[in-house]
Amino acid sequence: MLADRISAAIGRGFKIPPPPTLAARIVGSSQIAFSRFRSFESRPGLSTPSAREEAFVLNIPLISARYSLVSIDGRRQSVVQSPGKAYLFDLTSRNEVSLDAIYDSIRFHIPQASIDDAAYERGLPRVGGLHAKYLGQDDPILYGLALAVSPAIADPARTTTAFLEYIALALHDHVVHTYGGLPRGARATGGLAPWQIRRACDFIETNLAGDPSIVALSRECGISASHFARAFRTSFGMTPHQWITKRRVARAKSLMSQSPENLAEISLACGFFDQSHLGRHFLREEGLSPAQWRRRQGFR
Template identity: 35%
Template sequence: MGESGSYGEGFGKRLGAQASSYVSRALRKSTIAATELRYDNPSLELSTPPKEEDAFMVGHYLVDCPSYLYWESGRPAPASAIGQGQTIIYDLKRQPTFLLNHGFHTVHYYFSRAALSAISEEAGASPIDELQYKPALATDDPVMRNMSAGLLPFFGRPEEASVLFMDHVMLAIGIHVATRYGGMRLRREGARGGLAPWQEKRAKEMIVSGIGGDISLAAVASECGVSARHFSRAFRQSTGISPHQWLTQRRVETAKRLLAANELNLTQVALACGFADQSHFTRVFVALTGTSPGLWRRNNAI
């Protein structure tokens, strides 16, 4: 929960909306968070302003908001509209408020300035002073649209959300925001290699050791002595897939061994391999193998 009321349950309470969220610690000593909000009963009142802080919110609207009335630092912005799939930015230093005259369904991303600075530092770019935007003016951003669509299922089923996957996506969103709205220019890394052999070996050991639970991207990257952003890129270059995809493959391989041994039922196999439940296990297993765990067991049991 964010005490600032700018992400998580605190954000939902401030607006009187239903909220579910994920807070990423992929960046050291800084916060990136995503909050899905559903607001169905317009009160026709002004929203309670957030605590003034050195941070930004990037809101992605999943439904139309045909009449958007917005104030920043107590001054009204021109009346506008936000279309389904559009993105809008708020500077929390300016205490943004808006009229609760419509229901809404959104994903709001919270970036502390420390998080944006950490992203630019890891990229070897100049520090980001501001995100460029015009108050109450929404933009079309296909990257945010696709990223939000990819996260939505996990707000509804958080138990299925791997920390490696969520940290990877949240970091990618942060890099996009810093680049598109903060003017960050990534260094050209050319054909630089992936992880050193010892780094790849240690990373895989750590990921496998957490196969029945979860391990964060930041923890694995730290063990390898690199940033989370560099680790994600280098791991993919070394293996051809993301850390989350590699973990998923190992979980399915472990599941196959347990299924062949025929000592545990499907629910026990699912939990032993780090899946949320049998349903989650079945969906992933079918996606990777083309067959269900039960049928695979019948054809391969020892």
């Protein structure tokens, strides 16, 4: 799996325990990986270069980090990484950094194949690589995506596949235009057709106890995952993973009002990880805990 391979490579390269890493599909079997890697101990020496591959890394620091040496194919410089900036590395190059920095970063690993596959599905020209104006350019969008995905990396069991795919699609869309040089054309703004809305809703309701993904939903509707994600938001006023959570809470309310099952069983039946997972989303939607809501319905 991509996530396991990337986690092991970062651990070896930076001489730290393999960091938590997740991967999300954007089309077919093509994936993007998200890692949070950090070290609060300054050490001598350099990182071990990873095996060369046709892929790119975007490093998004969450804290300031001072590296006395960053070497890219022998070109050496010192770098202070700052939150809000993006640091692009081409993995066909030999990349080394000093291990004297204290750092905490989100790392996006983007294979060239995933860039090509997603561009092809969207009818875009092939992106022949990613390029930054300089090492460490301002990128508030990537910083926002890094902050958004950080809780998912920390607690993957409570993260839906649809959420990770939505982040991956947003990342791909931003990267191919900002670093791949593709001009932004007129973007389709229409929503899903009525039959696609019915198909998507039916699929979500049937699979609420599981983990319905954007890739599977887009396949049901006969369109690309990126097109589906945009059109769904236009039609529903929210992202697919937000709608899935909303429908899970609605199903929990129906079961709580009609069934004597305990809240732990109801949570699992609705696709939540456990009772506390249901409770957190239920409180956000209803302003009450599940137990409080159930008592108001006349259940003890």
